Amino acid sequence: MIKISIADAKMMKADPKYFTGNAWLVRLAGSDDIAVNTARVTFAPGARNYWHTHPGGQILIATEGKGYVQKKGEAIQVMLPGDAVTILAGEVHWHGAAPDSVFTHIAIQPKVGGKEIDWLGEVTDAEYGAGK
Amino acid sequence: MIKISIADAKMMKADPKYFTGNAWLVRLAGSDDIAVNTARVTFAPGARNYWHTHPGGQILIATEGKGYVQKKGEAIQVMLPGDAVTILAGEVHWHGAAPDSVFTHIAIQPKVGGKEIDWLGEVTDAEYGAGK
Numbered sequence: 001m002i003k004i005s006i007a008d009a010k011m012m013k014a015d016p017k018y019f020t021g022n023a024w025l026v027r028l029a030g031s032d033d034i035a036v037n038t039a040r041v042t043f044a045p046g047a048r049n050y051w052h053t054h055p056g057g058q059i060l061i062a063t064e065g066k067g068y069v070q071k072k073g074e075a076i077q078v079m080l081p082g083d084a085v086t087i088l089a090g091e092v093h094w095h096g097a098a099p100d101s102v103f104t105h106i107a108i109q110p111k112v113g114g115k116e117i118d119w120l121g122e123v124t125d126a127e128y129g130a131g132k
Numbered sequence: 133m134i135k136i137s138i139a140d141a142k143m144m145k146a147d148p149k150y151f152t153g154n155a156w157l158v159r160l161a162g163s164d165d166i167a168v169n170t171a172r173v174t175f176a177p178g179a180r181n182y183w184h185t186h187p188g189g190q191i192l193i194a195t196e197g198k199g200y201v202q203k204k205g206e207a208i209q210v211m212l213p214g215d216a217v218t219i220l221a222g223e224v225h226w227h228g229a230a231p232d233s234v235f236t237h238i239a240i241q242p243k244v245g246g247k248e249i250d251w252l253g254e255v256t257d258a259e260y261g262a263g264k
Contacts, residue, residue: 003209003215009216029218030191035242056168059160069135077133084136084141085135086134088133106238110242
């Protein structure tokens with residue numbers, strides 16, 4: 001059993017190679033010996049990640065503020081605290097904050113062969129603006 | 133992509149066969165096609181689950197109130213909002229609320245062959261009281 005206390009948790013800046021705007025994350029999985037990765041991610045207003053897929057899918061749980069999530073080819077959906085979104089393996093999608101709100105979610109990705117994500121291209125302002 | 137809105141989420145009473153006191157849970161995984169189960173669980177003060185193990189381990193994320201978690205043979209540990217605890221596959225443990233607080237956590241269990249939990253015996257008042 002491994003405890004990551006909030007008092008000691010290490011917050012990292014999200015990799016700008018895959019994020020538009022500022023985001024920060026805290027790793028919540030205490031060991032590589034568990035087949036699921038889990039992090040708390042906070043996006044500044046307007047910030048979002050790039051289009052991507054997960055080989056084992058993903059569960060997002062909104063905890064703070066107002067966020068967006070979009071599956072390629074579908075409308076942008078709003079996420080509010082308590083909402084949960086399941087993204088199936090291979091579904092192209094992105095997520096992030098609304099333009100006028102910070103947004104925090106917990107992100108849960110089962111690992112498939114040690115891998116949990118495949119990044120694609122940037123979410124353009126035009127694509128993001130479609131959520132307004 | 134499947135969204136479970138907090139407005140529509142179905143809260144269930146936890147199975148009294150495996151819980152001491154009252155607890156309620158909301159399923160957050162929107163599909164059986166993802167290899168991880170996830171739920172939000174709220175315990176009334178003093179309530180806790182039975183000793184158990186997970187074939188794929190578990191990650192707990194405290195979100196509200198004050199809770200306890202204990203691995204067999206180790207001291208009870210307090211969980212406060214933001215704390216995360218990783219329980220490895222096969223580790224005998226239990227979790228629940230402190231005597232004087234409700235406690236809510238998100239529980240994340242990778243499924244192994246479709247299975248995510250093996251229940252053992254009750255946490256006695258003497259065992260639980262050791263956390264006071």
